[in-house]
Amino acid sequence: KKLPDGDSDTNKIGLSDVVKNLQRKNFLTWTAELVVASPTKTINLLSCIITGNPKNVEHILKTNFENYPKGNDFVNLLEDFLGHGIFNADGDHWKLQRKTASLEFNNKTIRNFILDNLDREVVGRFLPLLSKAAASGESIDLQDLLDRLAFDNVCKVAFDVDAARLVGDTAEVGRFVWAFETAAGISIKRFQQPRFLWKLRRALNLGEERRLKEELAVVNEFATKVVKERKGRKREEIEGSDDLLSRFIAEGDFSDEFLRDIVISFVLAGRDTTSTAMAWIFWALSTRPEVQQKILEEIASVRSRSGNAGEMLTLDELREMEYLHAVVSETLRLYPPVPMQQRVCMRDDVLPDGTRVKRGWSVMSHSYAMARTEGIWGEDCKEFNPERWLQNGSFQPKNPYRFPVFHAGPRTCLGKEMAYIQMKAVVASVMERFEIAVVDEDGEREREIEYLITMRIKGGLPVQVRTRERHLPEERKD
């Protein structure tokens, strides 16, 4: 039988290609090259379909959503850590959590809660650390500081706990924070190993698996204690609190275990994603003075319109900053924090480009490759060009199936708005006060990528910080 164009047999990558190329290349960039070069933008890599074709992405994430769950392999990997929290659940279990969580994320009060927390964290902790670095002249790892900042923020929003990672862990939660980071690291490393290996180590309680078990006991004990304590508070107090744990308790009769799992899922989903994105933004800006200048002009303009001479911009002012929104989006496009997203096929299917998918095969959408596809973004797709997001100065959102950086369809990221608020607030606050110079920066040279679920800058982001003179609106200066 003649195969239709784009049939999985046409763009098949064999085992010998895999072995030859993986020795030399990073999996993410190698598969991106293959996807971009494929006529249908879809490849079949040892019965794993990888696609950068927007029509296929829409089919997988929305049109035929029920046929493409996360699947047991994915869920099993993270189950010890996340249980069946929203990020690691399928079917009814996922639906129930999604419903309540969407309600809460769309609740207006959460935005103010996010910004108030950010205000304390950024003004009280983050900026002073940068001032110290500016005074001493020593270089600092900005990616690491941003990791700490994002961890603190997401813990506050998820369960109103101050993890205090930016100021050194406090005695009470320090053990939890350390255990969480270690457990996340070991759990994620499972993705790199053959399944039987980590399962065997787990069964025999050996090495990292043993460590994981110990650290998870600490994480679970701490989270359960917080859940129980919160449930024990007065009803009015719970109802008046904006963190997600309190909101879930106020909304329904959920078990301690369920609440613990969802909270841990939120912390995992919100920490490295946002910090990685911010690190790439500062890296991208460091070689683009003209983009920095435009952001500074935009900050000056919103401040002069509102007369705000305060430490932080307000939510409305951040919202007005459409150029900064475009800069953040352009960085996310080229450096998507979650560059590939995996699903599993439940029943044999044919994708819109003709690719056949068999039951049990993995299917991955490749945001990193899509950003580098001329058919989606035009000839300048590899350039950093924030203007592509703007029309007459207004930000124009793109079709999410062409830009699935926050996923798309029923499982779209719930923290997108929170992430944008955070990224814009941090970038604006830093840029107003400091010049950030990336150390060992080699002009436009790309940084090496470290890819393990999120796409991080390999080796961190060493920077030197210099103080910049601020220009606040005159009338409110004192």
Ligand code: HEM
């Ligand atoms: C720049 C920052 C972020 C990016 C790029 C991002 C991206 C994503 C992506 C790609 C997914 C889908 C993952 C998958 O199912 O394979 C996702 C899901 C999710 N994200 Fe985000 N995320 C970001 C920040 C956040 C934040 C700050 C939170 C909130 C605390 C958050 C909460 C979630 C949750 C709860 C899900 C699961 C949704 C579901 O399965 O129904 N994310 N995110």
